[in-house]
Amino acid sequence: MTQRPGEVAPLSGATRTTSGAPATGDRHQAGTDPRRRRRLPRPPHPAGLAMGTLFAVVATTPSLLPRDWLYQGLVSGISGALGYGVGVALARVLRLVPAWRRLVCTARRRVPPTLAPHLLTILGVVAAVAVVLMLVQGAAWQRAMTAAIGMPPPSTLDWLRAGPLLVLVAAAFVLAARGVWWVSRRVDALLEQRLRWPHAVASVVATVLVLGGVVVVNDVLLQRALGAADAAFAARNARDHPGVERPSATERSGGPGSLVAWESLGREGRRFVAGGPSTDDLRDVAPDVAPTTPVRLYVGIENADTAGERATLAVEELERTGAFDRQVLLLATTTGSGWVNNSAVESLELLYAGDTAAVATQYSYLPSWLSFLFDRGRASQEAQALTAAVEEHLAGLPADERPLLLAYGESLGSYGSETAFTSLADIRERTDGVLWVGPPDANPVWHALVERRDPGTPASAPVYASGLLVRFAGDAAQITLPTTPWEPPRALYLQHADDPVVWWSPDVLLSAPDRLRERPVGTDRPTMRWFPVVTFWQLTFDLLNAKSVPDGYGHNYDGLVLDGWVGVVPPDGWTAADTERVRAVLAR
Numbered sequence: 234m235t236q237r238p239g240e241v242a243p244l245s246g247a248t249r250t251t252s253g254a255p256a257t258g259d260r261h262q263a264g265t266d267p268r269r270r271r272r273l274p275r276p277p278h279p280a281g282l283a284m285g286t287l288f289a290v291v292a293t294t295p296s297l298l299p300r301d302w303l304y305q306g307l308v309s310g311i312s313g314a315l316g317y318g319v320g321v322a323l324a325r326v327l328r329l330v331p332a333w334r335r336l337v338c339t340a341r342r343r344v345p346p347t348l349a350p351h352l353l354t355i356l357g358v359v360a361a362v363a364v365v366l367m368l369v370q371g372a373a374w375q376r377a378m379t380a381a382i383g384m385p386p387p388s389t390l391d392w393l394r395a396g397p398l399l400v401l402v403a404a405a406f407v408l409a410a411r412g413v414w415w416v417s418r419r420v421d422a423l424l425e426q427r428l429r430w431p432h433a434v435a436s437v438v439a440t441v442l443v444l445g446g447v448v449v450v451n452d453v454l455l456q457r458a459l460g461a462a463d464a465a466f467a468a469r470n471a472r473d474h475p476g477v478e479r480p481s482a483t484e485r486s487g488g489p490g491s492l493v494a495w496e497s498l499g500r501e502g503r504r505f506v507a508g509g510p511s512t513d514d515l516r517d518v519a520p521d522v523a524p525t526t527p528v529r530l531y532v533g534i535e536n537a538d539t540a541g542e543r544a545t546l547a548v549e550e551l552e553r554t555g556a557f558d559r560q561v562l563l564l565a566t567t568t569g570s571g572w573v574n575n576s577a578v579e580s581l582e583l584l585y586a587g588d589t590a591a592v593a594t595q596y597s598y599l600p601s602w603l604s605f606l607f608d609r610g611r612a613s614q615e616a617q618a619l620t621a622a623v624e625e626h627l628a629g630l631p632a633d634e635r636p637l638l639l640a641y642g643e644s645l646g647s648y649g650s651e652t653a654f655t656s657l658a659d660i661r662e663r664t665d666g667v668l669w670v671g672p673p674d675a676n677p678v679w680h681a682l683v684e685r686r687d688p689g690t691p692a693s694a695p696v697y698a699s700g701l702l703v704r705f706a707g708d709a710a711q712i713t714l715p716t717t718p719w720e721p722p723r724a725l726y727l728q729h730a731d732d733p734v735v736w737w738s739p740d741v742l743l744s745a746p747d748r749l750r751e752r753p754v755g756t757d758r759p760t761m762r763w764f765p766v767v768t769f770w771q772l773t774f775d776l777l778n779a780k781s782v783p784d785g786y787g788h789n790y791d792g793l794v795l796d797g798w799v800g801v802v803p804p805d806g807w808t809a810a811d812t813e814r815v816r817a818v819l820a821r
Contacts, residue, residue, distance in 0.1 A: 280324035281317035286360040288316025293371035295759040296771035306395035310402025466598035501571035502531040519586040528590035544622035556590030563591040566642035566650035569604025571595035580795040612649030620653040643670040666801040674738040692747040693730040709796040733775035
């Protein structure tokens with residue numbers, strides 16, 4: 234082989250340049266083989282890294298409720314991954330714009346040659362510093378939020394643990410997306426090379442096929458996951474809460490003479506019928522009235538196959554116990570697992586000295602949030618069936634012998650209960666009052682009323698028609714805040730300004746809700762601000778935190794339901810002193 238001028242002889246079988254580096258044509262050198270280079274992970278896209286960092290740090294801003302470092306790492310990681318995708322997509326779109334390409338070329342020419350190879354590294358360092366600084370600031374925000382509601386504050390060192398976690402979460406999602414893109418390109422190449430399809434057609438078909446496959450796989454995995462969850466919670470449904478014992482009163486489902494077996498009521502049903510005020514509690518509240526054992530009835534999901542059959546069985550239980558002769562009949566719609574808030578039912582029982590009947594039916598094993606996301610239609614079917622069956626029976630009774638018919642539901646239960654009615658007018662025509670607690674944004678009547686609220690009133694504390702027919706309250710004062718009369722039958726929604734169950738909606742992904750545009754959460758807490766995509770994930774993780782805050786905040790309403798019932802259906806001659814006596818009994 235002829236040696237070229239300025240070239241040194243090779244030291245081995247490999248051809249080398251004057252610098253001693255392997256020649257580009259040598260396929261045996263790992264550092265220069267194009268095929269070997271393609272096997273290495275691609276570095277992060279600069280635009281994706283920049284936008285992902287922006288989304289991740291924005292996710293550290295305050296939301297409705299305090300959160301710990303674990304939730305912060307997940308929120309920022311998911312937000313960062315989505316931001317990365319937005320950045321990459323935006324960069325590819327802008328590359329199609331000639332003016333943008335010229336601008337980029339001009340900027341690249343102005344970068345010093347010694348600095349150009351290190352730009353991505355510099356960007357990574359800046360991103361890391363930005364994340365650390367925002368986590369430090371985020372810890373300060375969380376301390377202010379926890380102090381405002383009486384929770385233990387987080388430390389900055391604990392909060393910094395969110396940093397590595399968010400990087401891992403974001404990287405996992407980005408790598409998964411790259412894997413889908415890689416499969417799409419392989420299918421594209423196969424269609425072009427084997428079937429001789431045009432490039433444009435092959436690209437579109439490959440993308441549709443791969444995305445369709447992802448959807449199908451996700452759907453299959455989701456169904457299997459829901460099936461596994463349903464089986465797991467079905468097993469849990471058989472285990473009792475501590476201290477729950479079978480009732481000995483005939484006024485309870487599962488007791489003597491009951492049409493449903495104690496064991497079939499499920500975990501939440503057994504707790505519901507075993508609870509309630511004692512005879513001493515009732516005497517303390519109404520010493521001049523002979524106490525009456527409240528009727529509590531429950532039909533579990535194992536007692537009948539359909540909502541209609543369970544409703545029929547519930548009416549038979551009501552007839553058996555003489556529930557239609559009571560002063561008050563409460564239709565309580567459960568959450569997904571069959572849970573009914575004992576505080577809400579017991580408050581009403583104490584108000585009426587036990588002359589009440591409460592009935593509920595179970596439609597799922599899943600917890601409320603899973604049922605809401607994937608199976609909320611069952612809550613509607615259950616409430617509609619029970620309401621229709623009870624109304625049919627009441628229609629056969631003389632008007633002056635019918636009990637007060639009340640409807641109640643909390644969270645998903647409020648959604649199901651509300652969907653048994655079509656409008657506020659329908660609610661007032663068919664009931665003697667309703668109390669719905671922590672209503673989700675999906676509640677159709679609630680949503681319509683908030684949208685049509687009186688001008689100048691905020692979404693977090695709306696007033697509709699001057700409070701004449703329906704009211705919204707986050708504390709006891711707001712129940713009576715409108716000075717105008719409140720005409721019966723009354724409807725009342727209890728909703729905290731910081732309850733994510735009330736304000737979560739898919740619409741928050743791309744549009745700012747009125748709730749965040751109007752005023753801050755509270756004067757003593759950092760203000761939550763809306764950001765595209767990020768705010769949705771903040772609220773989503775707030776949902777998981779909604780019950781982990783003190784009563785009176787988030788999705789905890791135990792201390793307010795008594796005031797709610799006093800506002801909706803106060804007994805004749807009821808006074809503030811009577812309310813405090815009931816509150817004292819509930820507290821003990």
